[in-house]
Amino acid sequence: MAVEHLNGEGDGGMLQTFSSKALDGTGILGKKVEYVTGDTQTKPDAARASARSMIEKDGAIMVTGGSSSGVAVAVQALCQEAGIIFMAGLTHSNDTTGKDKKANGFRHFFNSYMTGAALAPVLADRYGSDRKAYHLTADYNWGYTTEEAVRNSTEALGWETVAAVKTPLSQTDFSSYVAPVLNSGADVLVLNHYGGNMVNSLTSAVEFGLRAAQANGKNFEIVVPLYSRLMAKGAGKNVAGIFGTTGWHWSLENTAGSRYAGTNAFVKSFGEKYGFPPSQAAHTCYCQTLLYADAVQRGGSFNPCSVIEALEGFEFDGMGNGPTLYRAEDHQCIKDVLVVRGKENPANDFDLLELVDVTPAEAVTFDPAIFGGELGSCNPGA
Amino acid sequence: MDQIILQVLNGLDKGSAYALIALGLTLIFGTLGVVNFAHGALFMLGAFCAITFSRILSLSHVVIDETQKDFLGNPLKVDVPHIYDWFGESAGQAIINWSVPLAILFAIPVMIIIGVIMERGLIKHFYKRPHADQILVTFGLAIVLQEIVKYYFGANQIPNPAPEAFIGSFDFGAAIGLKAGTIIYPYWRIVYFCFAMLLIGSVFAFLQFTTFGMVVRAGMADRETVELLGINIDKRFTIMFGVAAAVAGLAGVMYTPINPPNYHMGMDFLVISFVVVVVGGMGSLPGAVAAGLLLGILESFASMRQVIEALPGINQVVIYLAAIVILLTRPRGLMGRKGVMED
Known part of the structure; x- marks a missing residue:
């Protein structure tokens, strides 16, 4: 188009x-x-x-x-x-x-850093600053950087990270990773998963009753740092009420x-x-x-x-x-980041996420040097 | 203690899916001697039978609702399932809600027909060819089936929830006198395990207590003698291929609420199922079931945080490590016939 x-x-x-x-x-x-x-x-x-x-x-x-x-x-x-x-x-x-x-x-x-910076204040605002998080993280580059970003941002606001478990990228059934979460002392599960991994891990987490559970005297919560509509569609009703970030929404x-x-x-x-x-x-x-x-x-x-x-x-x-x-x-675009939540009663397959907050670009801006690397010089080709 | 019980439950549930697929694989290998790499695709086709059935039940006509607007500001088009018109809205909703269990009735004949067509149309031409040829052709068939499903259903996962009556979890902890909330297990996974055990039991009973099953078992043991008695064993083995396809398909149907299916789900299970068959003992039906459950439990324990922290990466390789150990110490597998793979 x-x-x-x-x-x-x-x-x-x-x-x-x-x-x-x-x-x-x-x-x-x-x-x-x-x-x-x-x-x-x-x-x-x-x-x-x-x-x-x-x-x-x-x-x-x-x-x-x-x-x-x-x-x-x-x-x-x-x-x-x-x-x-x-x-x-x-x-x-x-x-x-x-x-x-x-x-x-x-x-x-x-990027992951911007997700952490946008999401953490909203999470602290909604769930409080005395929270214990359990991370399930896809065992590859994106998973690591997202876990690091969300951990750093939430810990800076008072959250404690109880455990962070890496899950194989090829994993389809997350039941054995999700089942122990409720007895781990955590009261928040952060799913650093994307695509099919996220659909399956969130489905397992909801299946195992985490959405309805209580831990440490609080409602147990699930967080999905990065949302996409296809993922929300794949997970169906399981996304209801779950916070995450997105780059843009229609x-x-x-x-x-x-x-x-x-x-x-x-x-x-x-x-x-x-x-x-x-x-x-x-x-x-x-x-x-x-x-x-x-x-x-x-x-x-x-x-x-x-x-x-x-x-x-x-x-x-x-x-x-x-x-x-x-x-x-x-060469990174610096712009506002959206914090969204899965809708409780979506009207159709495209109406799955609702906007909760927009974090302005200034709040998610970071020093470009912190992630290392060199741009090098341009290659004009042949 | 609660963690151990939880992982045993997990393992049994996961293992029951492995066992169901491995059972079908073993049936086909034991009867026809074919190494069927398209068996995972049959599991996937079963799952898409459930999706198709759900879509058939949800076939709708469009009603324009002038009071609501769509995303472009036009009057909203609302899909009303025909089934609401036929049975009333509440009965229609209930039927759609129970689409996964009802899909079993749809999947059985469809999967048997697919299995028979597969066997008669392609696989029978490879009976006398080396196993390598069989693997190549069935693997190719699996990819073709995958791509067909991808073309019609798309590449993304499609949610297909369990009936509302089975959404939620059972508190095992409270039931066995432990602290409430320590061992929680989803109702549908319990249903899946019970269904798998029932299906496995039915296949064994069919083979053990029916004349048809007796002939098939005799054919598995000594095909030539059975043929010399004037029995058309080929026809029975073709039917057994259909039965094995139906078993894999039903495993797929009931699996859809556990993980939303996509076109690739069969491949995810295929390799593990072959390991299960080899560990259980090639051609051994009880071996396939036992190995499926055993490896499922092992995989669950290896996914525990404490285990991963002690042995990083163990969760990714435990099944293969177990297979190596078992095959080194017992080449015929857990319950394989003496002499098989032992020369």
Whole structure:
């Protein structure tokens, strides 16, 4: 849909609300935009092979998308080597713009640190500062950084971490990990899981009565740091009342006001085309495509070094997240983060999360040096 | 103590799923001598029988509700299941609510037909081929079945909850005189375990106490002699393939409330189920059941925090470690026939 809008088809979507007016619906620098797609299978190897084919066979000059940090880190490194731009899709690990950052890579999505910073104050406010947390953490890079972020943020507010158990990424039945939680002294279970892992672990946790249980004289609570609509849909009614964060939500402009202009324009375009409201993954990839196109247009060149220069330190608005900065130091977008909760009585498959709070960008901003890594220099390619 | 009881319960429940799949695998290997790598896909197809049945029950017509708006501000389209029109809203809701147990009736004939078509259409051509060929063709078939399901149902998990009567947990702790709330176990997992035991018992009874079962057992022991007696053993073995498919399918149907199914769920169970079959003893039905439960319990204990802290990573390898130890000390497996795999 982003390509359609760039080429002047459809209603223009967020091009109408985007603060930069460089793009005019005539393609990029007068050239019509074409695209190819590939399946990452959520596997770094498959993603690299697919991206390599796009670059070498199809002549792609920008790659966007992906739905895991493993994929993002792998494809970002490939794009750096190949001298093209990578506009990351759904990737939440600190490492993507931390220790694994690259000059040719940019992330619009938020990260684990920002989740912890946004979520912890809301949790302390709702559940109190005297809480004991038990973490179940997916045994891979994203799991570690999310556990670290949520632990640090909640412990800073007075919570104690009773235990943190790593669960295999391939695990499907989490009953043996969930069952001991209630007798561990904890009164909060934090599920540092994503995708199918989260669906299954949350289903097990609810099945084992944790939502209805009492511990340490308090209601037992479950927290899912990162939500996506597909995960909420997969877990069904089990998400009801459970807190988490998300990068964007289709109802944001209606519930939180015109600061989030662009949201309704995007929802209208997407909803009329596909018949359902867009997810945060669709939003971030759409934004990334427009941001890349805009950077080319403003820089006057497809040369990756010119694009990087145009994107670094770029401040923009009207893309549904409020005022946003593409930070030069780590190529991370700094913007507001949404704290959401699973709805008790969703009206349909897309009405699963309700907005609880919006944490302003200033409260989730971090020092880019803390996660290490070096951007290196831009690779202009052949 | 409470942790031990809890993990035993967990292990029995998890092991019962392994046992059901391994039982079907063993039935097929014992009768037809085929190493069926598509067996996990049959488990997955069973789960999608439950999803399909639930969708059939929920087939709806659209009613426009002018009083509500959709996300684009248009009048809301509300799906009203046809079943509400036929039986009234409360009866219709109750039927949809019980869709998982009711799906058993739908899945049995569907899975038997799928099993028979699979055996007659493809697998029979590989009876006399090496096991490597059988593995390749059945693994390929599993991938094809997976992709077909992915095409029609999508790649994401689809929730299919248990009837409301079985949502919640049973307090074992209070029931056996321990502190209340220390051993809590979900009702549906208890139902799953009981269902698995009933199904396993039915398969054994079928083989043990019916004439058909007697002939099949005789065929498993000495196929040529049975054929010399003028019995069409091929036909019976084809039916047994259908029965094994139905057993895997029913395991999948009842598993849907435990983990929302996706197209890949069969592969997740396949490798472990093969380990279960080998540990139990190739071709041994009681061995498959015993090994399934044993490995399920071992896996549960290895997932305990205290165990992981003492032996990091043990939760990921315990089943394979146990398999290595058992096969080194007893190559024919726990209950395998003497001489098998022992040369």
